Amino acid sequence: MVLCYDPRPEGRCGVAIKYELLLKNGEVIDPGDKRRGRYDIAFTNGVVAAVAQSIPAEEARETTDVSGKLVTPGLIDTHGHFFYGYQPRFGHPDDFCLPTGVTTAVDAGSAGCSVFPALRDRVMRQCATRLFAFVHLSSNGLNKETTNQGELMDMNLVDVDQTVQCIRDNPEGVVGLKVRIDDSALKPENALPALELAREAANQAGCRIMVHVSRSPIPLSQILSFLRPGDIVTHPFHGSANGPLDAKGRVRPEVLQARKSGIIFDSGCAKVHLDLNVCRAFLEQGVLPDTISTDGSRLDRSYTLPEVMSMFLELGMPLEQAVAATTQNAAAAIGRDAELGSLRVGSAGDAAVLELQEGDFAFGDRAGNVLKSRHRLASVLTVKSGSRWRKTC
Ligand SMILES: [Zn+2]
Numbered sequence: 001m002v003l004c005y006d007p008r009p010e011g012r013c014g015v016a017i018k019y020e021l022l023l024k025n026g027e028v029i030d031p032g033d034k035r036r037g038r039y040d041i042a043f044t045n046g047v048v049a050a051v052a053q054s055i056p057a058e059e060a061r062e063t064t065d066v067s068g069k070l071v072t073p074g075l076i077d078t079h080g081h082f083f084y085g086y087q088p089r090f091g092h093p094d095d096f097c098l099p100t101g102v103t104t105a106v107d108a109g110s111a112g113c114s115v116f117p118a119l120r121d122r123v124m125r126q127c128a129t130r131l132f133a134f135v136h137l138s139s140n141g142l143n144k145e146t147t148n149q150g151e152l153m154d155m156n157l158v159d160v161d162q163t164v165q166c167i168r169d170n171p172e173g174v175v176g177l178k179v180r181i182d183d184s185a186l187k188p189e190n191a192l193p194a195l196e197l198a199r200e201a202a203n204q205a206g207c208r209i210m211v212h213v214s215r216s217p218i219p220l221s222q223i224l225s226f227l228r229p230g231d232i233v234t235h236p237f238h239g240s241a242n243g244p245l246d247a248k249g250r251v252r253p254e255v256l257q258a259r260k261s262g263i264i265f266d267s268g269c270a271k272v273h274l275d276l277n278v279c280r281a282f283l284e285q286g287v288l289p290d291t292i293s294t295d296g297s298r299l300d301r302s303y304t305l306p307e308v309m310s311m312f313l314e315l316g317m318p319l320e321q322a323v324a325a326t327t328q329n330a331a332a333a334i335g336r337d338a339e340l341g342s343l344r345v346g347s348a349g350d351a352a353v354l355e356l357q358e359g360d361f362a363f364g365d366r367a368g369n370v371l372k373s374r375h376r377l378a379s380v381l382t383v384k385s386g387s388r389w390r391k392t393c
Contacts, residue, residue, distance in 0.1 A: 015058040019044045020386055022060035026071035026353065031320055032328035032342030041071060043349040043386035051343060064388070066353050069380060072323050073343050074103030074350025076330035077305050079210075079234050079268050079293035082131060083110035083119045087145040091298035093129040098389045100304040101352030101379035104331075104340055105129050108210060108234065108295070109136035109178025112151075113159065113166035116141075116174075124173050128384060130348075132334055134178035134210050135166050137198050144184075152179075152186035152194055160201045167205040175334040176232070177202045180212035181223055188217035195226040202231075208335075210266070214238035214273035221254045229262030232333060234293070236265045237282060239275030239367050244282075251285050259287070264333050267325075268295040269308045276315070276369040283316045291333050292325040303363070306354060306377040311363045314373040349386030354379055 019042035028039040028051070040055040041048060057063040082093040082105060090110060097105045111119040116135055124131045136142065138151035139159050151157065167174050179198040181191050195211075202209045213223055214235035219242050227233070236244050236255070244255050259265060267289040268274060282288070292309055296302030303311070309322045317325075331341025339348050354377050363371045382389040 017059060017061050018042070019049055019055070019060040020062065021383065021388065022055055022057060022063040023071055023351065023353065023383070024055070024057065024063055024065050026066035026069050028071045028343065029320060029323045030073055030327070030343045031324035032073065032331070032337070033344040035343070036320065041343055041351065043383065046386040047349045048343050048345050048347050051345060062388070064381065066381070068355070070354045070356065072101075072352045072354065073327040073341055074348070074382070074384065075101045075305050075326045075352045076104040076341060077102045077293050077296070077326070078106050078232070078266050078291045078330045078333055079108040079295050080105050081110045081142065081295070081297040082107045082123060083141070084123050086110065086115065086118070086141070087143060089145055089297060089301070093123065093127045093131050096296055096299055096302070097129045098382050098384060099379065099391070100306055101354055101382050102305050103130060103350035103352070103382060103384045105131055106175060106334060107131060107133040109134045109180070110142050112136040112139040112141040112157070113162045114139040116166050116170070120170060120173060128389070130340075132173055132175045132336075134176045135163060135174055137163060137177060137179040137194065137201065139163070150185040152190060155190055155193065158194070158197050160197055160204070163201045164204045167207050174207070176208040176210055177205065178210045178212070181218065182212055182215040183217045184215060191216065191218045192222070195223065199226050208232060210234055212268075212273075214268075215240045216242045218242060220244055220252065224254055224258045224263065227258065227263050230264070232264045232266050233258070234266040235268040235273035235295070237267060237275060237278040238273050239278050243278065245278060249281050251282055251287050256287070264290045266291040266293055266333070267308065267312070268293055269303055271303070271364065272366045274365055275367050276311075276363070276365045276371050277367070279312070280315050283312070288317055288321055289325055291330045292322060306379055307363065310361070310373060310376045311371060313375065313377070314363070314371055349383060351383040352379060353381035353383075
């Protein structure tokens, strides 16, 4: 225990410093701990050490007043691409995530089993962002930029045994198997075989599947029939053929049934795989995404996670639900909710300090729809593992 030194005669020498960092006076939104209101949060030894209505500043080595700001658990981006160095479009997670309040991110299948060790050793184990990954069913992962070919155009690139081994060998970082049922990824006749192989590999590895459903050559109901509770559908709000709405614009009953059974619906974004009108239809019918994610990689190309949250807020999603979708629900979706996604005492010491900015903002999609908004969430401070995150280079 360290005692503070305060040279002022009226100082309170002898007050024990209990905490490394204290965030004071923030409006805390922590659905995972069922907490909403003005609280102080203290961190020490990399974890949340105390949450209370008032924690004396004298007890902390560093105190930041966050009056008027929102404080949430560190945000979790359940779908991004961070295999830095593999393809030109993949950015570094520390550039895309930490400046935007995201402390945990999930690489959604940029690497398959043959290149996963490079993602693990060069990025996941080196970066400050807490990075997990889905392993792609295609051994080489997403390498279309350099090969000019969709990752499953050649089904010989699937090696179920090696994929299962890769997932089993990396339990600390791998959270599941990824497959894309997209006409740019595979030939239409290979959509069902790809799903069969994905199901077989996931069953053997005992892991969840994340399936990309945008631009699918087969009906969504066929894709959903391969999924089990805990599996994740990403990009459900796309506006391409075989979409989630029927001809009258209603959410298809099989989508409602899938959600009821415990299949998780992850927004994704990346503009190309999200249609604002489809999102609006879902929200108007009371069907919210379980998790909100960017499908992003680089700040110059993608919306940040607070921006994607802002889109959903503007479309009518309540703030508390949008925070749940990027904290509590996201942590549960990757099976890490015991330690992540909440500010309860003992959790990882990750927090996002956000502000709701006023101005004229616009969010666009691939179809050319534009959503105008008077508000936008923006990150003002990120706490990672109990310390203020600062860019070091
Ligand atoms: Zn993606």
